[in-house]
Each structure stands twice: as C-alpha cells, then as structure tokens.
Amino acid sequence: MGPVLAGVLQLLALIAALALAHKPLGTYMAKVYTSDKHWRVEKWIYKGIGANPDTEMRWPAYLRGVLAFSAVGVLFLYLLQRLQGVLPGSLGFASIDPDQAFNTAASFVSNTNWQSYYGEQAMGHVVQTAGLAVQNFVSAAVGMAVAVALVRGFARSRTGGLGNFWADLVRGVVRVLVPIAVVGALVLVACGVIQNFSGIHEVGQFMGGTQQWNGGAVASQEAIKELGTNGGGYFNANSAHPFENPTPFSNLFEIFLILLIPFSITRTFGIMVGSVKQGYAILATMATIWVGFVALMMWTEFAHHGPAFEAAGGATEGKEVRFGIGASSIFAVSTTLTSTGAVDSFHSSFTGLGGGITLLGMMLGEIAPGGVGSGLYGMLIMAVIAVFIAGLMVGRTPEYLGKKIGSREIKLAACYILITPALVLVFTAFAMALPTPANSMTNSGAHGFSEILYAYTSGANNNGSAFAGLNADTQWFNTTIGLAMLLGRFLPMVFVLALAGSLAEQKPVPATAGTLRTDKPLYAGLLVGTIIIITGLTYFPALALGPLAEGLA
Numbered sequence: 001m002g003p004v005l006a007g008v009l010q011l012l013a014l015i016a017a018l019a020l021a022h023k024p025l026g027t028y029m030a031k032v033y034t035s036d037k038h039w040r041v042e043k044w045i046y047k048g049i050g051a052n053p054d055t056e057m058r059w060p061a062y063l064r065g066v067l068a069f070s071a072v073g074v075l076f077l078y079l080l081q082r083l084q085g086v087l088p089g090s091l092g093f094a095s096i097d098p099d100q101a102f103n104t105a106a107s108f109v110s111n112t113n114w115q116s117y118y119g120e121q122a123m124g125h126v127v128q129t130a131g132l133a134v135q136n137f138v139s140a141a142v143g144m145a146v147a148v149a150l151v152r153g154f155a156r157s158r159t160g161g162l163g164n165f166w167a168d169l170v171r172g173v174v175r176v177l178v179p180i181a182v183v184g185a186l187v188l189v190a191c192g193v194i195q196n197f198s199g200i201h202e203v204g205q206f207m208g209g210t211q212q213w214n215g216g217a218v219a220s221q222e223a224i225k226e227l228g229t230n231g232g233g234y235f236n237a238n239s240a241h242p243f244e245n246p247t248p249f250s251n252l253f254e255i256f257l258i259l260l261i262p263f264s265i266t267r268t269f270g271i272m273v274g275s276v277k278q279g280y281a282i283l284a285t286m287a288t289i290w291v292g293f294v295a296l297m298m299w300t301e302f303a304h305h306g307p308a309f310e311a312a313g314g315a316t317e318g319k320e321v322r323f324g325i326g327a328s329s330i331f332a333v334s335t336t337l338t339s340t341g342a343v344d345s346f347h348s349s350f351t352g353l354g355g356g357i358t359l360l361g362m363m364l365g366e367i368a369p370g371g372v373g374s375g376l377y378g379m380l381i382m383a384v385i386a387v388f389i390a391g392l393m394v395g396r397t398p399e400y401l402g403k404k405i406g407s408r409e410i411k412l413a414a415c416y417i418l419i420t421p422a423l424v425l426v427f428t429a430f431a432m433a434l435p436t437p438a439n440s441m442t443n444s445g446a447h448g449f450s451e452i453l454y455a456y457t458s459g460a461n462n463n464g465s466a467f468a469g470l471n472a473d474t475q476w477f478n479t480t481i482g483l484a485m486l487l488g489r490f491l492p493m494v495f496v497l498a499l500a501g502s503l504a505e506q507k508p509v510p511a512t513a514g515t516l517r518t519d520k521p522l523y524a525g526l527l528v529g530t531i532i533i534i535t536g537l538t539y540f541p542a543l544a545l546g547p548l549a550e551g552l553a
Contacts, residue, residue, distance in 0.1 A: 007326015026267025056161030059501030065165035090124035103478035110489035113232030140228030141172035143373030153500030184223035191250035226257035231341025262369035277519035289368035318349020336361035339371030341464025348468035356547025442469035450546035460488035
C-alpha cells in the first residue's frame with residue numbers, strides 16, 4: 001500500500017467514525033444542557049461552591065461568572081507552580097520562574113496550552129495532575145458553556161436569561177468530558193500510552209551518556225488534552241512522543257478525540273434552536289473547510305518538488321516515521337483548525353506552503369470545527385456576518401434563526417472578529433521591530449518571520465501549537481504571549497455573551513418568502529466564502545511576508 005493511499009484510507013476511516021458518533025453525542029449534549037434535573041454529585045459541587053444552579057443569569061452575570069472562575073484558576077495555577085519546589089511529588093524539580101509561571105497559568109486557563117518549557121524536565125506530578133490536567137477539563141467546559149449561552153440567545157425570546165454558568169460548567173465536566181475522557185484514557189492505555197506516577201529513572205545510553213525519563217499519568221491527561229481541544233503535552237515532543245502516542249491507531253484515535261465534540265456540538269445547536277437542518281448547515285461548512293485543508297496539506301507534503309522529496313516519497317522531514325506523511329497531515333490540519341495545539345510532527349519542518357496552511361487554519365479563527373465550544377460560537381458569529389452581507393446584497397434587513405441582525409448585533413460581531421487579528425499583528429510587529437525578541441529566532445528571513453507570526457497566532461487564537469525553532473522561554477515572549485492568550489480568550493467572550501443577551505431579548509421574526517434560508521447549501525457556500533475572504537483580507541500581507549514568500553521561493 002502506498003503512502004498516499006494509506007493517508008486517504010485513514011481520512012475516510014476518521015470521517016466514518018465521526019459520522020457514527022455525531023448523532024448520539026450531539027443529542028446527548030442537547031439533553032445535558034436542557035435538563036432541569038441535577039445529579040447528586042452535581043448538587044454536592046453546587047453546595048461546595050455556594051452556587052444556585054436554578055438561577056437564570058443575564059449576560060453580565062454570566063460573564064462575571066466566567067471571568068471570576070477563570071481569574072481564580074489563573075491565580076491557583078500560578079501559585080501551584082511557584083510553590084512546586086516545596087510540594088510533594090515534585091520529582092525534585094524547582095519552582096517555576098515568575099514569567100513562565102504566569103505564561104503557563106494563562107495558557108492552561110485560556111484553553112491554549114502553549115508551553116515554553118520542557119514538560120518532563122520542569123513539571124512534577126502535582127502540578128501536572130492537580131494543576132494542568134484539572135484546567136484541561138474546566139477550561140474546555142467554560143468554552144462549551146459560553147457556546148450554549150449563545151445558542152440559548154438564538155433559541156429564546158423576550159427574556160434576558162441565558163441559563164446558569166455554574167450549572168453549565170459543572171454539567172459540561174461531569175456529564176460530558178469526564179465520562180468520554182475515562183473511556184479515551186482506557187483506550188490509550190490499551191494502545192501503550194503510559195499511566196503511572198513513577199519517578200525519574202535511567203533508560204539506557206544515549207550519545208555517550210545516560211538518558212533519563214520520568215513517568216506520569218499520561219494517558220488520562222492525553223485523553224482530555226485531545227478531547228477538550230487543549231493540547232499541552234506531558235512531554236516536550238507532545239504527541240510525537242511514543243509515551244503519548246505509540247502507534248498509528250493511537251494517532252488516529254487522538255485525532256478522533258480532537259474532532260469529536262466540535263463536530264457533534266453542531267447537532268446540539270440544531271436541536272436547541274428547534275431545527276436540526278440549521279445544525280447540518282453549520283456542520284457542512286465546518287466539514288467542507290476541514291476536508292479541503294486536509295486535501296491541500298496532503299498535496300503540498302506529498303507532491304513537493306526536488307530530488308530529496310521525490311526519493312523519500314514526500315516531505316518527510318519533521319514527521320514521525322510511525323505515522324507517515326498522510327497521518328501527520330491530517331493531525332496538523334485538525335490541530336490547527338481546532339484550538340488543540342497538540343502536534344505529532346513539527347510544523348516548522350513542513351514545506352513552506354504546508355506551514356502556511358497550519359497558520360491559515362488558526363487565522364480562520366479555528367472554527368472548522370474549532371475548539372470545544374469556541375468553534376461553535378466563532379462559527380455562529382461568522383454566520384451572523386454572512387447573513388448581514390447577504391442582506392446588504394438584496395437590500396433587506398438581515399435575519400438569522402428568526403432574529404433580526406441590527407446595528408447592535410453587527411457591531412458586537414464586528415468587534416469579535418477584529419480582536420484576534422489586532423492582537424496577532426500588533427504583537428508580531430513589536431516583536432519584529434524590537435532588537436531583543438528577534439534574537440530568539442533560529443532562522444532568518446521569511447521562515448524566521450513565520451516563527452514569530454505563528455507564535456502570536458497560536459497564542460491569540462488559543463491554539464497552543466508551536467512552529468518550533470523559536471526560543472519562547474524569555475521574559476518578553478512569556479509575558480506578551482501570556483497577555484495575547486488571556487485577551488484572545490476572554491475579550492471575544494464578552495462580545496459573544498453580549499450578543500447572546502441582545503438576541504434573547506428580541507421577539508422572533510416570522511419567516512417570509514424573502515427570508516434567506518440558512519439551512520440550504522447556498523448559504524453554507526456563502527458562509528465558507530465569507531470566512532475565507534475576511535481572513536484573506538486580514539492576514540494576506542503577513543502571510544505574504546512569511547510562508548508564501550518561502551513556499552514560492
């Protein structure tokens with residue numbers, strides 16, 4: 001079997017698995033977020049945190065819950081790292097420096113999981129399990145809660161209530177993430193992923209010296225890392241490390257976990273707004289972009305010209321021989337079109353155009369299918385923009401799901417789509433203009449520029465993957481990327497929840513003969529075009545200086 005055919009067959013198997021899981025999981029999540037009953041364990045949690053899960057929250061109260069919970073998470077994780085040196089189970093590792101502790105706390109609480117440290121050489125068992133793994137669950141649940149709040153904004157009318165943040169948060173963790181993660185961890189253990197709390201031990205000779213590895217609860221963290229579209233690896237090599245991802249099957253299963261909830265939650269959306277077809281339209285848009293990017297990535301990596309590439313059967317540099325070019329291409333596209341950031345190959349070693357595809361995937365806003373929760377609300381914001389454009393073309397007041405898209409709604413949507421590009425481009429410009437940050441670049445020219453552009457794109461879009469080749473463990477990058485992650489996560493949520501509140505207060509508008517049908521292929525095509533045009537106009541100059549210049553050279 002040739003490598004191209006192997007890659008295509010893996011893609012088809014992945015699509016089939018996602019299709020089988022879409023309906024049952026999407027329906028189950030809709031029941032989770034619409035149920036009026038509380039499990040006993042949930043009641044204990046509510047009592048412990050002093051929350052009333054039956055209280056309806058308007059969007060400012062919902063937002064305060066999101067920000068307060070996340071702020072406490074940042075503080076707790078920061079202090080846990082700063083105290084690591086005196087905690088049991090630290091494996092003898094010292095406390096984390098202030099700038100890196102801030103960067104890591106901001107990273108995991110914002111669901112970014114950017115890492116400027118070597119996981120196996122810096123973080124002990126307590127920080128990994130009580131700190132990082134816990135945030136993998138709750139940060140993902142926060143994104144799901146915000147997405148559900150926006151869906152309620154479309155589904156409800158003449159009310160300011162968007163549900164209860166604490167109930168949505170707890171249900172997302174207890175009823176959705178934990179059960180699937182437990183099953184996922186068991187599958188990964190069966191595949192050979194390690195799960196222990198062993199200390200540091202020597203494993204043999206390496207280049208004339210001893211090589212040391214430490215164990216860890218890797219399978220359990222790997223499962224939620226992919227399922228929650230988090231991405232932080234227990235080891236520096238991330239999912240290219242055999243302890244995290246030992247076989248081609250485990251590799252395909254991890255991609256499945258990455259895409260599982262983001263694709264399935266489109267059905268949850270359709271059920272909650274009373275039209276499954278609307279969910280299918282969003283799903284079709286996401287799937288079209290994802291499949292197109294995978295096909296384009298495989299083409300760039302398999303068909304690149306040059307004697308070395310032709311002899312190797314493609315661009316094999318930086319790719320794990322266990323997985324090959326096809327599986328590595330699927331993983332790279334899936335991790336950058338979601339907010340996962342896990343990698344099983346090194347994107348800096350991809351071809352110039354291949355590296356540009358990973359960058360463009362994040363620049364789209366990671367909405368195809370995007371992160372857990374964040375992908376759905378990002379796509380719904382783009383859906384609002386698309387109906388507004390359609391309304392301009394036909395001279396009609398735009399509507400979406402029976403709600404008028406007026407000046408207030410479009411201003412909130414516009415603010416949402418402007419925040420992340422502003423963070424990426426401003427921080428990249430400062431890093432290139434100042435003398436010190438440029439010293440962290442391993443490469444010069446277009447590829448070096450791509451390293452820094454990728455870092456801020458990854459941070460502001462809450463992706464977390466690294467281009468490799470950039471020394472990001474400096475005070476400048478730890479601080480600025482940390483700020484980009486926090487601002488890129490929580491500022492958009494402000495506008496999402498404000499939009500949800502505005503929509504929930506409206507009364508429904510009856511459909512007429514002139515209403516744009518947003519559950520038809522024509523609208524899905526308009527939505528795809530809107531996404532690509534907006535991203536292209538925003539980022540094309542930066543892409544032209546980096547991956548396009550390198551790929552066309």
